[in-house]
Amino acid sequence: MIIRRRPAAALLGMLAALSLFGAPPAHADETTPKEPPKVELVLDISGSMRARDIEGHSRISVLQQSFNDVLDAMPAEAQVGIRVLGATYPGNVKAVGCKDTQQLVPIGPIDKLEAKTAVATLRPTGFTPVGLALRAAAQDLGTGETTRRIVLITDGEDTCAPPDPCEVARELAAQGTHLVVDTLGLTLNDKVRRQLTCIASATGGTYTAVTSKTQLTNRINQLVDRAATTYTQTPAQVDGTDNCKGAPMLSPGAYTDREQFQEHRWYQVPVRDGQELRASVSVSLDRALNRDYGVLLRAVSQDGRELVRGTDAGSGRTDVLSTGLRWSAEQNAPDQTVCLVVSNSFSSPTATTAATPGMPLELTVGVVDSSPAPNGPDLGRGWGLLGLLALAGLVGGLLFGWLARWRVAIWRAN
Amino acid sequence: MMLTTSVRRCAGALSAAAAALLLSAGPAAADTATPSPSPSESLAPVTTAGSSFLTATAVQPGQPVQLAGSTGDYLYWSFTAEAGQTDKIAITVTLPPAASRHGASSWAVDVFDGLRRRQACTAGAQTPTAAAGAASVTLGCTLRQVRAWAEPWSGDPLPGTYYVRLAVTTLPEQDLGLPMQVAMQITAHDSDDIQPEGGELKASLTQPVAAGTVMTSAPPVAAEEEKDTGWSWDWLPDLSTRWAWTAIGGAIAAVTGVAGYRLTRHPRRRIPEPDGFYRPSGDAQGEHGPRDRVLRG
Numbered sequence: 001m002i003i004r005r006r007p008a009a010a011l012l013g014m015l016a017a018l019s020l021f022g023a024p025p026a027h028a029d030e031t032t033p034k035e036p037p038k039v040e041l042v043l044d045i046s047g048s049m050r051a052r053d054i055e056g057h058s059r060i061s062v063l064q065q066s067f068n069d070v071l072d073a074m075p076a077e078a079q080v081g082i083r084v085l086g087a088t089y090p091g092n093v094k095a096v097g098c099k100d101t102q103q104l105v106p107i108g109p110i111d112k113l114e115a116k117t118a119v120a121t122l123r124p125t126g127f128t129p130v131g132l133a134l135r136a137a138a139q140d141l142g143t144g145e146t147t148r149r150i151v152l153i154t155d156g157e158d159t160c161a162p163p164d165p166c167e168v169a170r171e172l173a174a175q176g177t178h179l180v181v182d183t184l185g186l187t188l189n190d191k192v193r194r195q196l197t198c199i200a201s202a203t204g205g206t207y208t209a210v211t212s213k214t215q216l217t218n219r220i221n222q223l224v225d226r227a228a229t230t231y232t233q234t235p236a237q238v239d240g241t242d243n244c245k246g247a248p249m250l251s252p253g254a255y256t257d258r259e260q261f262q263e264h265r266w267y268q269v270p271v272r273d274g275q276e277l278r279a280s281v282s283v284s285l286d287r288a289l290n291r292d293y294g295v296l297l298r299a300v301s302q303d304g305r306e307l308v309r310g311t312d313a314g315s316g317r318t319d320v321l322s323t324g325l326r327w328s329a330e331q332n333a334p335d336q337t338v339c340l341v342v343s344n345s346f347s348s349p350t351a352t353t354a355a356t357p358g359m360p361l362e363l364t365v366g367v368v369d370s371s372p373a374p375n376g377p378d379l380g381r382g383w384g385l386l387g388l389l390a391l392a393g394l395v396g397g398l399l400f401g402w403l404a405r406w407r408v409a410i411w412r413a414n
Numbered sequence: 415m416m417l418t419t420s421v422r423r424c425a426g427a428l429s430a431a432a433a434a435l436l437l438s439a440g441p442a443a444a445d446t447a448t449p450s451p452s453p454s455e456s457l458a459p460v461t462t463a464g465s466s467f468l469t470a471t472a473v474q475p476g477q478p479v480q481l482a483g484s485t486g487d488y489l490y491w492s493f494t495a496e497a498g499q500t501d502k503i504a505i506t507v508t509l510p511p512a513a514s515r516h517g518a519s520s521w522a523v524d525v526f527d528g529l530r531r532r533q534a535c536t537a538g539a540q541t542p543t544a545a546a547g548a549a550s551v552t553l554g555c556t557l558r559q560v561r562a563w564a565e566p567w568s569g570d571p572l573p574g575t576y577y578v579r580l581a582v583t584t585l586p587e588q589d590l591g592l593p594m595q596v597a598m599q600i601t602a603h604d605s606d607d608i609q610p611e612g613g614e615l616k617a618s619l620t621q622p623v624a625a626g627t628v629m630t631s632a633p634p635v636a637a638e639e640e641k642d643t644g645w646s647w648d649w650l651p652d653l654s655t656r657w658a659w660t661a662i663g664g665a666i667a668a669v670t671g672v673a674g675y676r677l678t679r680h681p682r683r684r685i686p687e688p689d690g691f692y693r694p695s696g697d698a699q700g701e702h703g704p705r706d707r708v709l710r711g
Binding site: 146204219249255279317 | 482486514532564567582583590610614616626631656660664667669670673676691701
């Protein structure tokens with residue numbers, strides 16, 4: 001009977017490998033964040049919310065019912081605030097109506113009963129100052145180390161531009177406050193969708209077209225959970241320079257920066273003898289761009305010699321374009337500082353697409369022990385080896401046998 | 415008669431050696447599929463997905479992923495692969511009701527390694543297109559086998575983190591944001607035949623996710639550590655099946671060596687002769703050589 005058995009050696013090796021690999025990245029850093037993640041829900045209570053077009057109910061009633069479920073499911077430690085827009089001014093004066101936004105529930109541990117009552121008593125009223133509400137929400141959330149999330153739920157396009165809400169979103173994202181705006185549209189109107197997708201893509205958020213109450217509830221829950229579970233670490237802000245001299249010196253970790261079309265951004269990383277440099281870069285496509293694009297990451301020595309490059313190109317709809325590289329010096333090379341340069345071949349379809357601020361760039365740097373090339377194996381393996389050894393043994397035995405007989409014959413002859 | 419006995423004995427030794435070999439893993443038998451544990455086995459389904467590389471949801475091979483999303487979302491997951499592993503990703507997207515859609519849509523599953531370098535799929539529908547009336551679309555990607563070591567300049571798959579991104583690449587603009595259901599599963603196929611043999615990556619391909627710090631100047635070089643000149647076992651090859659193969663090969667060589675040696679003896683000489691080995695002394699130095707003796711004996 002033949003029993004196939006994984007050799008103990010391989011099992012041991014796998015166990016060792018398991019302990020080496022460690023946990024996946026989402027759990028790679030178990031340090032608790034210094035502050036809890038913060039979310040602000042921005043609700044549109046403008047007059048158009050009266051329309052009865054979601055499963056036969058009015059938009060506002062769907063929103064209110066769904067909010068009850070969301071608040072029930074919300075974890076106690078969630079830091080959530082609620083801001084409304086167009087909720088108080090019933091008049092027709094645009095100048096006044098376009099300033100109509102208030103914080104209903106301040107950001108902090110939420111009092112569910114109070115919040116439910118506050119939302120339940122809202123009546124559809126005024127204008128839709130989305131841009132202003134976004135700015136105010138960003139102020140409510142303040143600045144800090146963790147990412148802030150705004151969940152914007154609206155049914156109408158901004159009736160108060162300027163400021164254009166999409167411009168506001170890009171401007172807020174560029175302030176380096178790690179702000180993400182997720183949008184939910186309560187109508188399938190083309191203009192609303194375009195505006196909301198623009199806001200979402202400008203900040204790395206998502207857009208959802210709400211077609212039912214369950215979908216709305218699930219989506220808000222999902223977004224609040226996402227804020228709570230995944231946004232514990234945000235990359236450090238860094239400003240790359242236009243050449244290697246004087247570029248910021250980076251230690252291992254994650255960084256963010258902004259890069260304009262055709263711009264080169266330089267950074268430096270010290271690499272010692274016996275170490276390997278690892279770098280990866282992602283450029284987010286946060287605006288309308290020409291169809292084809294590319295990103296290039298190069299490692300360059302101090303004297304301008306290219307060491308290695310990573311590149312990726314693409315076309316069509318995507319969120320980020322990323323690439324990476326590994327590099328290690330030859331054995332016993334002196335310590336050196338390697339320059340990293342990120343460049344891109346993005347371009348704008350129209351002159352009106354804002355070139356500034358640049359596109360978000362995320363850079364992660366790792367410096368680890370370099371891995372030398374493996375030596376050739378010292379031992380053999382396989383059926384061919386056994387055949388060869390058996391043949392060698394046979395030939396050796398025959399030779400020895402004949403030699404012995406010959407020797408005996410000589411000895412006898414003498 | 416004697417010869418056949420000895421040959422049989424020899425063959426016996428050989429087959430014993432072969433059996434011992436089979437007990438360990440031969441290279442042909444080394445490929446053992448370890449199907450990932452079924453969903454019922456302790457792996458709770460994942461119901462979330464990240465929205466970027468840094469926030470990707472960690473998934474284990476064999477762990478089912480089920481979630482609701484909106485078309486247009488970029489969904490990220492990450493998993494850890496080891497050397498010798500071949501991973502297969504299978505995704506099914508249940509599309510929004512055909513009545514609310516305006517045309518065909520193309521989907522893509524992209525896989526990236528720990529350095530966010532795009533990884534090739536060797537099989538599977540990586541970028542399928544769903545017809546306007548289709549109810550669901552199936553995506554798949556089988557990655558290359560993860561290597562134990564590769565030169566820094568190569569893009570070969572290495573042990574470490576892998577990222578999976580699911581997104582719609584082309585669709586009518588009106589169809590953005592509609593509800594969809596996503597089911598994903600990663601299956602890992604392990605193999606002992608790890609290439610290159612003896613290769614080892616000192617640190618797995620996993621980039622730091624914590625915020626870095628900008629240094630003002632290059633850090634001072636740490637004092638050179640004293641090189642340990644004591645006795646070490648480093649010269650010994652790593653523990654592997656090669657040890658078994660080589661050792662058993664040596665044993666077989668010894669057996670066939672003895673067998674070969676014995677083949678050169680006359681069959682009659684292999685058992686003690688009843689009248690003794692010793693002959694009259696004149697026989698040895700007389701006109702009869704050993705060959706004559708053997709022929710006569």
